[in-house]
Amino acid sequence: MSLQEIQKELQKASNKEKAKDFARFFKTGKGEYGEGDIFIGITVPVQRKIAHSFPTLSLEDIKSLLQNNIHEYRFTALENVTFQYEQGDEKKKREIFNFYLQQTARINNWDLVDTSASYVVGNFLLNKERKVLYKLAKSKSLWERRIAIVATYYFIQKGDLQDTFTISEMLLSDTHDLIHKAVGWMLRESGKKDETLFKAFLKKHYKNMPRTALRYAIEKFPELERKKYLKGLI
Numbered sequence: 001m002s003l004q005e006i007q008k009e010l011q012k013a014s015n016k017e018k019a020k021d022f023a024r025f026f027k028t029g030k031g032e033y034g035e036g037d038i039f040i041g042i043t044v045p046v047q048r049k050i051a052h053s054f055p056t057l058s059l060e061d062i063k064s065l066l067q068n069n070i071h072e073y074r075f076t077a078l079e080n081v082t083f084q085y086e087q088g089d090e091k092k093k094r095e096i097f098n099f100y101l102q103q104t105a106r107i108n109n110w111d112l113v114d115t116s117a118s119y120v121v122g123n124f125l126l127n128k129e130r131k132v133l134y135k136l137a138k139s140k141s142l143w144e145r146r147i148a149i150v151a152t153y154y155f156i157q158k159g160d161l162q163d164t165f166t167i168s169e170m171l172l173s174d175t176h177d178l179i180h181k182a183v184g185w186m187l188r189e190s191g192k193k194d195e196t197l198f199k200a201f202l203k204k205h206y207k208n209m210p211r212t213a214l215r216y217a218i219e220k221f222p223e224l225e226r227k228k229y230l231k232g233l234i
Helices: 003-012 017-026 042-051 059-064 073-086 090-102 110-114 117-127 131-137 142-151 151-158 162-171 177-193 194-206 212-215 223-230
Strands: none
Touching: 003 042, 003 059, 003 073, 042 073, 042 131, 042 142, 042 194, 059 073, 059 117, 073 090, 090 117, 090 162, 090 223, 110 131, 110 177, 117 131, 117 142, 117 151, 131 142, 131 162, 142 151, 142 177, 151 177, 162 177, 162 194, 177 194, 194 212, 212 223
């Protein structure tokens, strides 16, 4: 199971027309968040299938994939490392967790974060000390900040909401739309577990939250209630 073999499979699955669409969708133009990213046009299900067919790919080979400017190489690398994490024992999980945190500079688009952060970082930290999340939340890197909040999705699923609310509060002053979206998304998911705590957070912050974060957070509210929040009438 070599680096060359997985690259060969990815190239076989490439599609030039899809690549053009993906490049536009992921904002690869000059000055956009995905500037410099290269797409070869492989859908997510196909990438996952390829990733899971190389279950013993080494971390060194995964690192090589992450260093590549082809977006699908990095996505497949993260799908592979997440799959290996799920199958691994505690020693393997720790090794992958540490590896993941060393590679954050290459986990550099929102889909790369979202397909991996909760499954590796959130899972590993569930019953452990979580200072690293707060360090990431204060990072100058947009993607590390997104990792910090998205990682808490794993906690949310287990009914553990405090870090989501605390990190969300830290990120309310963030200037990037991709952080606003992630915060709103995690708050909305928290509300599925504890509506009382969720609405208490909203009551405290909704008038000063970034508009995008608020819209994402209240997306599933009844229309009348949603309008009241957006008009500041709660």
